[in-house]
Amino acid sequence: MTRRQEIIKILEENKQTAQQLANYFQTELKEIIEDLEHIEKSIKPRKLKNLPANCRKCNFVFRERSKIKKPSKCPRCKSEWVEAQMFFIQ
Numbered sequence: 001m002t003r004r005q006e007i008i009k010i011l012e013e014n015k016q017t018a019q020q021l022a023n024y025f026q027t028e029l030k031e032i033i034e035d036l037e038h039i040e041k042s043i044k045p046r047k048l049k050n051l052p053a054n055c056r057k058c059n060f061v062f063r064e065r066s067k068i069k070k071p072s073k074c075p076r077c078k079s080e081w082v083e084a085q086m087f088f089i090q
């Protein structure tokens with residue numbers, strides 16, 4: 001099984017952040033981001049969905065999808081306690 005196939009299998013069963021996948025496969029975050037972009041096209045008609053990143057302190061939701069990378073700071077309360085966006089397949 002290729003890494004992309006494995007990622008698909010994982011995301012069918014669990015929600016994961018890109019960083020969690022990078023840790024699991026012991027690879028660079030940018031490799032995972034490339035995989036996710038590829039997967040998004042290859043799994044049609046299914047969809048790669050994501051829960052947006054959010055601030056754990058004030059619940060601010062980061063609406064714009066900023067290249068999968070985790071925002072470092074909340075623009076509303078300036079907290080750095082930010083939950084990265086999570087991916088899953090539906």
Ligand SMILES: [Zn+2]
Nearest residue numbers: 055058074077
């Ligand atoms: Zn906040």
